[in-house]
Amino acid sequence: MSTEDKNGFFSKFKATLNHTRTKLGDGIAELVLRQKGISDEFLEDVETQMLTADIGIEATTEIIENLRKKMKRKDLVDPSKFMLHLKSEMIGILKPCEQKLEVTENTKPFVILVVGANGVGKTTTIGKLANLYREEGKKVMLAAGDTFRAAAIEQLQVWGDKNGIPVVSQNIGADSASVIYDAYQSAKAKEIDVLIADTAGRIHTKDNLMNELEKIGRVLKNQDQRLPDEVILIIDSTTGQNALSQVASFRGSIPVSGIILTKLDGSTKGGIALGLARKFRIPFRFLGVGEQIEDLLAFKSTDFVEALFPDNND
Numbered sequence: 001m002s003t004e005d006k007n008g009f010f011s012k013f014k015a016t017l018n019h020t021r022t023k024l025g026d027g028i029a030e031l032v033l034r035q036k037g038i039s040d041e042f043l044e045d046v047e048t049q050m051l052t053a054d055i056g057i058e059a060t061t062e063i064i065e066n067l068r069k070k071m072k073r074k075d076l077v078d079p080s081k082f083m084l085h086l087k088s089e090m091i092g093i094l095k096p097c098e099q100k101l102e103v104t105e106n107t108k109p110f111v112i113l114v115v116g117a118n119g120v121g122k123t124t125t126i127g128k129l130a131n132l133y134r135e136e137g138k139k140v141m142l143a144a145g146d147t148f149r150a151a152a153i154e155q156l157q158v159w160g161d162k163n164g165i166p167v168v169s170q171n172i173g174a175d176s177a178s179v180i181y182d183a184y185q186s187a188k189a190k191e192i193d194v195l196i197a198d199t200a201g202r203i204h205t206k207d208n209l210m211n212e213l214e215k216i217g218r219v220l221k222n223q224d225q226r227l228p229d230e231v232i233l234i235i236d237s238t239t240g241q242n243a244l245s246q247v248a249s250f251r252g253s254i255p256v257s258g259i260i261l262t263k264l265d266g267s268t269k270g271g272i273a274l275g276l277a278r279k280f281r282i283p284f285r286f287l288g289v290g291e292q293i294e295d296l297l298a299f300k301s302t303d304f305v306e307a308l309f310p311d312n313n314d
């Protein structure tokens, strides 16, 4: 059980992962209850359960192979110890992705570019991030880089108002890179600590939209080679395996340095975190766990894995 439950973080993790737990952890826990010993057949059943819970082929194979080796070495004999071994394999895969986003003080403004497919939760997550940094006492500004729809600019403005922070925007149809350039200039002049730029949702297989992202990257680099300081790719955790191709495509256009998994609260497919971690090892900066401003959790691999299984399954 987590030792860091002082603020109810673990309880929130647990509640958030309810649906994924029903799909993954409860099923495995039931399998374990029926076992007298660990067999190849049992491991195959666990493997099937993991695949249907969107952990993906690579992470699942790695975990099952390691457990099979332990079984052969007789390190894994007792079914009552199975969960401990399984959890520790999962934590091993997720741990490298547990890296907090360090917003450095000496690089003003620290520029965060938020990208992702349509409707994944980019703008909402920006509202949550703005709130987080504002509460830390930082001066935050937003850039309305999604110029495709008037509603997108208005939506960001609403989050700006909620946070009481400035939003730099231009008219609908304006060049996204130019909006972000303007915002950068303004943020620099106003000594803003964190500038968070929204971008339009894009289907990762459409070249022209991906080229626009490359342009944003170039325009920022022209200002300062270090920019952008962070590129966050938002992944909707209900999309399942498609997340893997989204990461691969976005990374082809812009150096993605962090992932935020959203909508975990309604998803049965939270297991995708393991698939993503195994394949890309990109840090999960945060998890989106609801539609409200405070529904953003820091990623902790141990808590995440514990929350995937019913209680008392050590």
Ligand SMILES: Nc1nc2c(ncn2[C@@H]2O[C@H](COP(=O)(O)OP(=O)(O)OP(=O)(O)O)[C@@H](O)[C@H]2O)c(=O)[nH]1
Pocket: 116, 117, 118, 119, 120, 121, 122, 123, 124, 125, 146, 152, 199, 200, 201, 202, 262, 263, 264, 265, 266, 287, 288, 289, 290, 291, 295
């Ligand atoms: N349950 C839940 N809903 C979320 C979460 N994050 C975002 N949403 C909802 O998902 C929907 C889309 O969110 P947006 O923030 O508009 O997504 P977007 O990526 O900016 O969308 P586009 O700009 O149209 O590409 C909204 O209804 C949000 O309230 C989350 O973590 N949990």
Ligand SMILES: [Mg+2]
Pocket: 122, 123, 124, 146, 152, 198, 199, 201
């Ligand atoms: Mg949006």
